[in-house]
Every structure is written in C-alpha cells, then in structure tokens.
Amino acid sequence: MEVKDKKKHILDSAEKLFAVKGFEASTVRDIADEAGVNLAMISYYFGSKDKMMESLFQERMINTKLKVQQLLSNEHIAPFGKVEIMLDDYIKKVIENQSFYKILLCEQVMKKNPEIIKMLRELKLEYAAMFTELVKEGQKKKIFKKNVDVVLALSTMTGIVTQIIINKEHYCEFNNLEGLADDDLKNYLHKKLLDHLKNIFKTILGYES
Amino acid sequence: MEVKDKKKHILDSAEKLFAVKGFEASTVRDIADEAGVNLAMISYYFGSKDKMMESLFQERMINTKLKVQQLLSNEHIAPFGKVEIMLDDYIKKVIENQSFYKILLCEQVMKKNPEIIKMLRELKLEYAAMFTELVKEGQKKKIFKKNVDVVLALSTMTGIVTQIIINKEHYCEFNNLEGLADDDLKNYLHKKLLDHLKNIFKTILGYES
DNA sequence: GGTTTTATCAAACAATTGTTTAGTTTTGCT
DNA sequence: AGCAAAACTAAACAATTGTTTGATAAAACC
Numbered sequence A, B: 001m002e003v004k005d006k007k008k009h010i011l012d013s014a015e016k017l018f019a020v021k022g023f024e025a026s027t028v029r030d031i032a033d034e035a036g037v038n039l040a041m042i043s044y045y046f047g048s049k050d051k052m053m054e055s056l057f058q059e060r061m062i063n064t065k066l067k068v069q070q071l072l073s074n075e076h077i078a079p080f081g082k083v084e085i086m087l088d089d090y091i092k093k094v095i096e097n098q099s100f101y102k103i104l105l106c107e108q109v110m111k112k113n114p115e116i117i118k119m120l121r122e123l124k125l126e127y128a129a130m131f132t133e134l135v136k137e138g139q140k141k142k143i144f145k146k147n148v149d150v151v152l153a154l155s156t157m158t159g160i161v162t163q164i165i166i167n168k169e170h171y172c173e174f175n176n177l178e179g180l181a182d183d184d185l186k187n188y189l190h191k192k193l194l195d196h197l198k199n200i201f202k203t204i205l206g207y208e209s
Numbered sequence C: 001g002g003t004t005t006t007a008t009c010a011a012a013c014a015a016t017t018g019t020t021t022a023g024t025t026t027t028g029c030t
Numbered sequence D: 001a002g003c004a005a006a007a008c009t010a011a012a013c014a015a016t017t018g019t020t021t022g023a024t025a026a027a028a029c030c
Helices: A003-021 A028-035 A040-046 A049-061 A064-073 A079-096 A098-110 A114-140 A150-166 A168-174 A182-205 B003-021 B028-035 B040-046 B049-061 B064-073 B079-096 B098-110 B114-140 B150-166 B168-174 B182-205
Strands: none
Touching: A003 A028, A003 A040, A003 A049, A003 A098, A003 B098, A028 A040, A040 A049, A049 A098, A049 A114, A064 A079, A064 A114, A079 A098, A079 A114, A079 A150, A079 A182, A098 A114, A098 A150, A098 B003, A098 B098, A098 B150, A114 A150, A114 B168, A150 A168, A150 A182, A150 B098, A150 B150, A150 B168, A150 B182, A168 A182, A168 B114, A168 B150, A182 B150, A182 B182, B003 B028, B003 B040, B003 B049, B003 B098, B028 B040, B040 B049, B049 B098, B049 B114, B064 B079, B064 B114, B079 B098, B079 B114, B079 B150, B079 B182, B098 B114, B098 B150, B114 B150, B150 B168, B150 B182, B168 B182
C-alpha cells in the first residue's frame, strides 16, 4: 500500500474510534490495533497523537468551503433554491460522515487543540460571510425578510442535524424504525430533515413559495 | 462544612473541569485541586471517578421531569402557551447550566457510561411521551396540525439551543457582541432564542396566533 | 549491485493515570 | 473524659499512557 493510502487508512481507523470513545479515551494502541499497524507508526507518520487529530480535521474539511462558494456564485439558481441545495448538501455530508461530525461536536465543546479551533473559527466566519451574501441577494429581490440573524440560522441547520444524528437510536426507538436497514434509515432521515429544515428556513427568511 | 455540601462542592468543581477539558482529560488530581480537597476524597466520597460522573448527572437532572409534568397538567394554560413555557424553561436551564449541558452533549456522543446512558434514555422517552400528550391536546382543539414528529420537534429545541451555547464565542464575534457583560449576554441570547424557537414551533405545529 | 533513504518493528522509556493503603485527625455520642 | 466512627491525609500501588530508541527489512536511486 502507498504511504498516502496508509495514512488515510490510519485516519479512518482513528476516526471510527474517536467517534465512539472520544479522543482522550482512544489510545494510540487502540488506533494502531484498529488500523492493523505498529503503534510506532502513528508518531512516525503524524508526529504525535494530537497532530494526527489535526490531520484528520484537515483531511475531512477540505472542499467544504469551495463547494458552498461555487453554489452561491451560480447565477442560474434562485436564492431559496440555493438555500435548499445548501441544506441538502449539509444534511448529506453529516449523514455520510457521522463519525467525524460527532468528533467535531466534541472538539467544539472541549476546545482543547488550538490548531483545530483556529481552523474551525476561520471556516465558520467564511461560511457565515457567504450565507450573508446569499441572504442579501434574497433581500434585494424582496423575497427574504429584513433582519435575518445569519449565525442563528446556520446554527439552526447544524444544531438540528447534529442533534438527530446523536439521538438516532432514540429517534428510531420512539418512531418504531428499528427494523430499518442502515441505508434506508439514512434516506429516511435525509428526507425528513430536508423537509423540516426547508420549512424552518422559510420561516426564518420570511420566504413564501 | 457538611459532608453533603462538600460533595456538592466537589461536583461543582468537577463539572467546571469536565466542561472545558472533557471527562477523560480531567484527572482526579485536577478535580481535587480545583475543589481544594485531597485526591483520595473522590474515591472516598463517590467510590470512583466514573461514579462521581453518575452522581453529577443525578444531581443535575433531578426535577427536570417533574417540572414539565406539572406544566402539562395545568388546565388553565392553552396548548401553545404550554409550548412557550416549555421552550422558555429549557432555554433558561441551559443558559444557567452551560457547563453541564456541554458535558451532557459529549456524553451522548461517547455513550461511555452505561448508567448515564440509561438515565438519559428514560428521561428522553418520558419527555417525548409528555410532549406527545401536549401535541394531542392541541390537535384535539384543532389548533395544531396533524402528523407532528415530536422527537424531531424536541431535537429542534435542544439542537438549536445547544449549538448556540457551543458557538457562543463565534456568535458574539460575528454580531459584535463581545463588549457585552455576561449577564447581559445571557439575557440577549435568551430573548433571541425564545423568539426564534417560538416562530419555529409555530411552523412545526401549524399554529397561528 | 551496492548504497542511501524510507518503512517497520519489538522493546524500553519516563510520566501520568485511578485507586488503595495505612496511619492520623476530627467528630459525635454516652 | 473516653471511645468508636467518620473524615482526612501523604505515600505507595500497579497499570496504562504517548513517545522514543535501536535494530532490521524494504524500497529507491545511481
């Protein structure tokens, strides 16, 4: 296997462990076992356990910004259409990378790794700035209301999706969805969340279809 | 100091540390130092570090169920009035106990302590059952729409509030609220969140005031 | 094909972990 | 006051932590 693939494979294994045990509780021996490599390889490849975590975040957050940028600059989509696509993309991404978004959530609480916190801060500011542009575009066309709290709106999107992912077991138990196959559940949740968030964003933006 | 007060004092100190460093990264020596007691006291009082965490959850989650129960059984409040009070109570509680709700969030992700997971599962099911009754009451009176996803609705409440608390610094930075005193910020966020959630719950429940 | 660089490994490293021990002080009760 | 129970402490405990070492194997290069 190539070195790059091996590094990725270790990151995948680490991600799996971090998501269920947390960063601190996952030992480098756990990670090495999960990945099937010698434990010295983690220091050898990444420098340290902390830096491996930073590599994981870099790896997973690439392209997040670019995609939104491309979407918003598209002239052929109406403002609320862009909102719908943004919601759809975000939901898809979280559902397909549940482990990482769980780690992300914990890291935002702990704020332990300054390097990661810095990355997240910049990404959030850029994201908020881009969404602000989108809202302004809608306001100029008189289809979005004035005085939209963009960070509150974005937090609404991330908060609801994250909460459902964390609460997945409880959601299934309460709604008798426990027999569903994993892919079916993903589809179900995606549909449910998208519909829910679309309605909420109509309210937030004062948009009437 | 009485034993009970001392136990509470240790729990307060532990809560503070857990919220910023996480459970695993907070050592019993950290906790003992923060509380100003000998590190052997933690095992002496609580049995172990894990059981201290369970004590913390028991201590903090007392009365949560009772309060909602009393609210919902009150005959003199209209259904959406109850929803408003429920939202207000929840927001208040999270804002006043930010540290605990951060720990709670991480614990839901990690699912490390089975005893705590059991407690949370039961509380969530009871909470969902109670809210279901409230929704039914509103539906019977034809003021709430049919087919309300109660767990999704509750996750909307918890998700948004939690996300804002986690993102507090970013929210303040983006909205130039960094000069605000802590109490003023709490009031501001409370007002903002309550207004936001009321509107969203109107949409969710199909309620028109 | 020989040599240098890279990759891999088992073992050892010092530091830190949660918990226990064994002894001392304080408290509560008669 | 006398004594048993509870509260408290410093020191020691074994186990586990992330990282480094020194040696060997593989790969790359000329």
